[in-house]
Amino acid sequence: MFPSRFDLVVAQSVGEAVEAKADAGEGGRFLAGGQSLIPMMKMRVAFPETLIDINRIAGLDAIERANGHLQVGALVRHADVVASDATFGAIAAAAPWVADPLVRNRGTMCGSVAHCDPEGDWNSVLLATGADVLAQGPNGERSIPIADFVDGAFTSTLGEDELVVGLRIPVPSGRSGGAYLKLERKVGDYATVAVACHLELDDSGAISAAGLALTSVNPINTKVADAEALLVGQQPSDELFAEAAELAATAAEPRDDVRGTAAWKRQVVRTYTKRGLAAAVQQAEGS
């Protein structure tokens, strides 16, 4: 498979990259891990006129905790997230489920977030845990809450002249746990259904914060806000989780396709929400 012709700019700094993007305009695309972009180019679904390679930019490859946050640079590969001991809960649970080892070695967490594929894993996880996307444009850096960033299928609120340079994810200070349950047809496949769960517990054992988000069952990664609201302030129980699972199943509007019927996918959402919340609370209680 042979892509169409394109120019390549190898940026040495974020400034250079942003400038190149301004020069290239609409036809410019940033290249980090390339695990979505390059296959799309090979299949001639994407035809960028200019590729701006950011892989040589120094200082974007750190994943670390600072000021109560997990900070992830634009060149942190999925495999780095798997290997990192700075992660927690749902982030740590989801990392080994992203694609396959080959893709994880090259693909980046920030690239996946920026791509906004509704079948991608990270945006659901971040919708559950909360996160800010750090974007650099010609006029400087800004921070966009993940819920505002994710705008639709393959669309975000990132400006055309901006580059995602990092993520800032709040690390819970008390007892917390998370889970990412993903049903895939085989390793490397997109999720048929996946559920991201994040729970924090207060001293009484009641849920003090809750995050619940769904992958692949809507045209956008979906935060189940009513279920989150239901959970907060309650003592964890099977009945509570079953109720939250019903809300999650209602929030899912999947389609019939080769992966399965809509009715069944909704059933998987229901089952995985129950199981995911149970796993999250178990982890929180043990933390």
Added chain:
Amino acid sequence: MAAPTTPAEIGGIGHSVQRKEDARLIEGQGNFLDDIDLPGTLHMAILRSPLAHARINGIDSSAATAIDGVLAVVTGDLMDQHGLAWMPTLSGDTQAVLATDKVRYQGQEVAAVIATDPYIATDALEHIEVDYEELPPITTPQQSLEEGAALIRDEKEGQTDNLAYTWETGDQGATEEAFAQADRVVTLETHYPRSHPAPLETCGILADVNSVTGQATIYMTSQAPHAHRTLFAMVAGLPEQNIRIVSPDIGGGFGNKVPIYPGYVVATAASLLIGQPVKWVESRTENLISTGFARDYYMKGELAVTDEGRILGLRVDMLSDQGAFYSDAQPTQFRAGLFHVVTGSYDFPAAHINCKGAFTNKAPGGVAYRCSFRITEASYLIERLVQTAAYEVGIDPAEMRLKNFIQPEQFPYETATGFVYDSGDYPTALRTAMDEVGYEDLRREQAEARAEGQLIGIGIAHFTEAVGAGPSRTYDIAGLKMIDSAELRVHPTGKAILKLGVKTQGQGHETTFAQIVAEVLGIPANDIKVEHGDTDHTPYGLGTYASRSTPVGGAATAVVARKLAEKSKKIAAHLLEAADEDIELASGVFSVAGSPDRSVTIQDVALAAYTNLPEGMEYGLEDVTYYDPPNLTYPYGSYIVVVEVDPDTGVWEVQRMVALDDCGVRINPMIVEGQICGGLTEGFAMSAMQWITFDDDGNCIGANFMDYLVPTAWETPRFELLATEVPSPHHPIGAKGVGESATVGSPAAFVNAVIDALAHLGVRNIDMPVLPDRVWAAIDAAS
């Protein structure tokens, strides 16, 4: 299993000799088609139809032709001027090379660009304007045969409907009588979905036609280079001595590299017309959407059984989806391949099979994906049906099989459809597998689990294959008899070269065929070079598919080695000054009967063959054999799968997979086990995840590896392998072939296991692939 008769340093039959081909492949020194580069090579890209069914009102290629670096745009009209717009298929139909009138499936070849590099060729495709007039697409064979369905093959003289073929076999009268005597009739209707062999290396060609000499050197991903040479000669009218097909290292075939594809014909014609080499290598998507698919049979099977579970007869009614052209690669006499092996491992007197095939707006090329001509479908149907019958009669599925097996003393056994099974001991095979898996305990655990709301299933398949086509009186492809050959030359230093008519695609011929020679002559296997794939340098043969290499080519190898052993004994007698009949040969040492001290080695004899001969003997130590097998061979196996099904999601997981194979004598047990593990993985793939499907417009879903799923080590279960070894009585070394056994036998075992988990709910069928949503829906419908 029998112990090897040769020492390890000779490495004859029964030794797990390390694969000779691995070092070069692992170290990147293989030589695949796309590695071959000739000076002045041009590159071809093919424009394919985006529509499943449309009339072509015109093609404008002027903008594409004007692009710098484009030498030519080839259309059907240009091919037609050379009589090559259509070509014959291996099943006696014709197939469009480049469409002239209509496109009949999505992905069909419409035009080809020849350019100086593959990027330019691909760019140019976007500048060819095709004026399509859409026609209603037909996407199922049921639709296709309905009254008033659009005629797909309107160009075909005498064709007034979409029927591709009809075929029936067996004894209808006797079968009806059997059904009249039955206590009950058990019915199973199931679809064996369309799948694709999906070799890791796609198909390709590098055609190099010398414009002065007319010599055509054609490098091609071919499982059957000799047959392809002859077919090229017949189709293109080229003199056969001017055609040399070279099939280099092949990255998997599985039947996909048996047919001749339009791209091969266009590239060769382009090289002939332009006078430069032309290379065409398919993309993954091209491979999946346009080349030989497999299966796609809608099957209705009925078993006549007694209340005691005794099978009296079998009736099968089948409809196959052929796609737009009937281009199955199969023996001429058999319109549905060897499907009539559907009587399986069971002793019953009557069977009748009725089948028809329909044209649809889908890709053509029904090939046997790691299967000896439709045996996979047949084996699947009977093993599913017997399991269903067990539930209906109310006896254990293992017991049902044991009750109906052909018994060891019944071999050779003639089936109700006319196969003569050569040998086997089915009860021992099944009981051995049952003991290994702990069958009785598992049934107890299953009952206990059910009481707890857990779903455990135990699935059995006991398959019998018919491989090694085949005897010339019955088997030919496009008129070419399915014999095969081996030529063996022993050099003066005692090393040898073996030249084969068959062609490996990863099966390990370079190792195992050397071991056959090592067994007979005692020349170490590592001293024997095996050459194959180059038609100028190897004797004629029909190629490697249908598990025929060992049964036919392997037999030829044993026979030619024995011929040389006979000559060698005479030379040894001369060297030892003994009588010919007193010479004994064991592991490469010729000794005089009764005086073991008087001996010479095969290496001594080889030198003498060129230096010191008995009077009147011709110099040299070489010969060639063409082997016409007296019968097919009949490998079999007993597979048992244990699964656990998640009742909340329908997701099922394999807990155990015990696979006992009997493929007769095992030449290289390690390679046999590798073949079985590969085949089991493909069987698991088809049962669990793999299919090519189409939407109502005829768009192919499964056009890349994101949608067409090939399991990795992650999802593939662990396999526990067992063996018995009942030799084939008619094969020179008792081997039966094993390449396809596991693909043939295992899908029914996996599916039966899932059905078994749900059998108490009344579930009898879930079509493959057994996707979790189908399982969940079946549970939901039953409860």
